[in-house]
Amino acid sequence: MFDLTGKAALVTGASGGIGGAIARALHRQGAVVTLSGTRIDALEQLKAAMGERTHAIAARMDDAADIDRLAKEAEAAMGKIDILVNNAGITRDNLSMRMKDEEWEKVLQVNLTGTFRLARAAMRGMMRRRFGRMINITSVVGVTGNPGQVNYAAAKAGLIGMSKSLAQELASRAITVNCIAPGMIATPMTDALTEDQRRSILARVPADRLGTPEEVAAGVVYLASDEAAYVTGQTLHINGGMAMI
Amino acid sequence: MSVIAERVKKIVVEHLGVEAAQVKEDAKFIDDLGADSLDTVELVMAFEEEFGIEIPDDAAEKIQTVGDAIGFIKSNAKS
Numbered sequence: 001m002f003d004l005t006g007k008a009a010l011v012t013g014a015s016g017g018i019g020g021a022i023a024r025a026l027h028r029q030g031a032v033v034t035l036s037g038t039r040i041d042a043l044e045q046l047k048a049a050m051g052e053r054t055h056a057i058a059a060r061m062d063d064a065a066d067i068d069r070l071a072k073e074a075e076a077a078m079g080k081i082d083i084l085v086n087n088a089g090i091t092r093d094n095l096s097m098r099m100k101d102e103e104w105e106k107v108l109q110v111n112l113t114g115t116f117r118l119a120r121a122a123m124r125g126m127m128r129r130r131f132g133r134m135i136n137i138t139s140v141v142g143v144t145g146n147p148g149q150v151n152y153a154a155a156k157a158g159l160i161g162m163s164k165s166l167a168q169e170l171a172s173r174a175i176t177v178n179c180i181a182p183g184m185i186a187t188p189m190t191d192a193l194t195e196d197q198r199r200s201i202l203a204r205v206p207a208d209r210l211g212t213p214e215e216v217a218a219g220v221v222y223l224a225s226d227e228a229a230y231v232t233g234q235t236l237h238i239n240g241g242m243a244m245i
Numbered sequence: 246m247s248v249i250a251e252r253v254k255k256i257v258v259e260h261l262g263v264e265a266a267q268v269k270e271d272a273k274f275i276d277d278l279g280a281d282s283l284d285t286v287e288l289v290m291a292f293e294e295e296f297g298i299e300i301p302d303d304a305a306e307k308i309q310t311v312g313d314a315i316g317f318i319k320s321n322a323k324s
Contacts, residue, residue, distance in 0.1 A: 124290065
């Protein structure tokens with residue numbers, strides 16, 4: 001089950017905690033994997049650790065030309081993109097009253113607009129080959145909202161609507177588009193939360209612990225697999241019971 | 246019939262799974278040949294590849310019949 005031998009995957013935000021785990025998990029199932037992110041050193045390190053069948057391409061998700069270049073270079077390196085994991089994401093937290101336009105725009109641009117652009121660039125080849133798996137990493141807060149994250153929650157909610165629309169457009173070409181919505185996962189991004197924030201969030205997690213990046217990656221492997229061909233337009237929540245939707 | 250017209254019709258037949266006789270120059274992709282909107286996008290992609298040209302979005306929107314496609318390609322194809 002879930003064998004990805006012969007498949008080619010592009011993972012954005014691969015230098016981050018969840019992205020790295022996703023890349024490793026897809027690779028372990030046999031896929032060729034292109035790692036993308038902004039920090040080339042971290043990408044090269046991960047590439048070296050993963051070994052064969054791995055490529056690294058630095059790209060900025062807030063730059064339209066860079067996103068097109070990423071899609072082209074990844075296709076050139078692997079011959080195709082079968083699996084696109086849009087995992088790149090940033091936060092610029094602030095209460096709405098204090099949120100600057102730049103904070104709002106930056107988060108929307110990277111998390112939502114960049115994801116759309118890369119999906120658009122990758123779908124051409126997927127349509128031609130009549131196969132594709134797009135997996136967009138959203139967040140529990142895209143569904144529940146979160147104080148201080150008005151921009152992040154809006155972008156992540158946007159990803160869910162975007163994915164459902166893409167899923168309907170592309171389903172007849174055997175391309176599935178799904179979201180994974182992690183809850184509180186132990187990564188550098190959650191390390192940045194204050195102790196108060198962490199405690200108040202954990203109080204709402206029935207599993208009473210943070211999730212691991214590997215637990216998110218396992219969901220990606222499933223959605224990327226041939227076995228998940230009939231699953232599209234869905235959001236898989238991986239959150240220890242934090243929100244049951 | 247020109248070579249370009251033949252190549253265009255061949256692509257349409259292959260892509261939409263219609264009979265060659267149906268692919269007349271005044272045949273509309275959507276109304277007459279059963280294409281959906283995504284099919285028309287894919288046809289444009291196929292024309293771009295076959296003829297090595299770029300069909301901009303505003304031009305692609307105007308290509309509604311087989312004849313429209315042949316006309317655009319004739320005036321834009323390199324060979």
